Amino acid sequence: MKLLELYLELVEKESRRVSSAWKNCQITLYVASIVASFIAYICFTNALNGFNGNCMLFSDVSFVSGPLNCSQPEVNPFDAARTEWGDIGVCMFVQYVPVFSVIFSFPWAVLFTMCGTGGKTAKGLPQPWRIVYPALVFNIVFFFIAMASAVMLDKGYDTFCHSFTSNMNETSCRDVDKYCFSSQHVLRITYAEAASWCSMVVWLLAALLLVLRCIFVADFDVIKVTIQTPEPDxxxxxxxxxxxxxxxxxxxxxxxxxxxxxxxxxxxxxxxxxxxx
The missing domain is CATH 1.20.5 (Single alpha-helices involved in coiled-coils or other helix-helix interfaces)
Structure with missing residues (x-):
């Protein structure tokens, strides 16, 4: 008997033999991404409105230090001569990345809901493992986009706070209440920053989950195929x-x-x- 060929072959598993945890965890992560991104968008948009639409990220801000009548809504607490606002394009990027995160998370969650648990199934979309690889590529790409947005928001907010404390001789960004400016606007930036980091982590976990699904070959059986010459009778x-x-x-x-x-x-x-x- 002579060995002619030896190789491994992937064969689709029956859907009932694929753990439903792969599908349920993926859907849960997309739902978490929708929630975190929605919070980030709402908080950052409200913060921008508090700064009259000016980009506070990477800005060198100064407040009017003289006596002001804070009861008048038209009073501008910022020193227009000394304040340098950040690039509006940076703020637009940080503002709308969470919007696209919500837009893209929803259809992916729907697709995984429509598909079976995996492998070979007659229910839902046939061969649900086919969406794993496109989803993996998209999750990795959007993870880097979400990370860029979170880093910009974090660094831009730190620059804003540093300019405020150095220009106004204050110890914290919460001290803006002294200058006819509500500290709630600054607090919203903090909330948006936390939600942006959460969204980035969720996209990372979603990508890692798909990588593990590919590594463990959850949708396939690995079969060893051996071809030999026939044995004489x-x-x-x-x-x-x-x-x-x-x-x-x-x-x-x-x-x-x-x-x-x-x-x-x-x-x-x-x-x-x-x-x-």
């Missing part, structure tokens, strides 16, 4: 040789018998002819 040939060896002269005996019979009959015919004569 020694039993049949040996038994036939044994039969021939046991009766070596059986056929010859039959021929001898026939010849004897023929010769006898010839003798009889000869005798009969002689008697008639």
């Amino acid at each position: 020694h039993d049949w040939s040996s038994s036939r040789e044994r039969d021939d060896w046991t009766n070596p002269r059986e056929s010859d005996h039959e021929q001898d018998t026939q010849q004897i019979t023929v010769s006898d009959s010839s003798s009889k015919e000869t005798i009969n002819q002689e008697v008639d004569l």
Whole structure:
């Protein structure tokens, strides 16, 4: 017997043999991404409105230090001559990345809901494992986008607070209440920052879950295929040789018998002819 070929082959599992945890955890992460991104968008948008639409990220802000009548809503607490606002494009990016996170998380959650648990199934979308690889690529790409947004928000907020404390000789960003500016606007930035980091972590976990699903080959069985030359049938040939060896002269005996019979009959015919004569 000679080995011709040896290889491994992936065969789809039956859907009932695939753990439902892969599907349920993936859907849960997308729902968590929707919640975290929605909170980040609402908080950061309200913070922008508190700064009159000016981008506070990476800004060098100064407040009017003189006496102000804070009861008048048209009073601008910022020192327009000394304040340098950040790039509005940065704030737009930070503001709308959570919006796209919600938009993209929802259809992915719906797709995984419509699919079966995995493997080969007749319910829902056939071959649900086909969406694993596109989802993995998308999750990795959007993870880096969400990370860029969270880093910009974190660094931009730190720059804002540093400029405020250094320009106004204060110890914390919460001291903005002294300058006819509500500290709630600054607090909303903190909430948006925390929600943005949570959204980034969720996208990372969703990508890692898909990577583990591929590593553990959750939707397939690994089969070892071996191709060999067929083994000759020694039993049949040996038994036939044994039969021939046991009766070596059986056929010859039959021929001898026939010849004897023929010769006898010839003798009889000869005798009969002689008697008639």
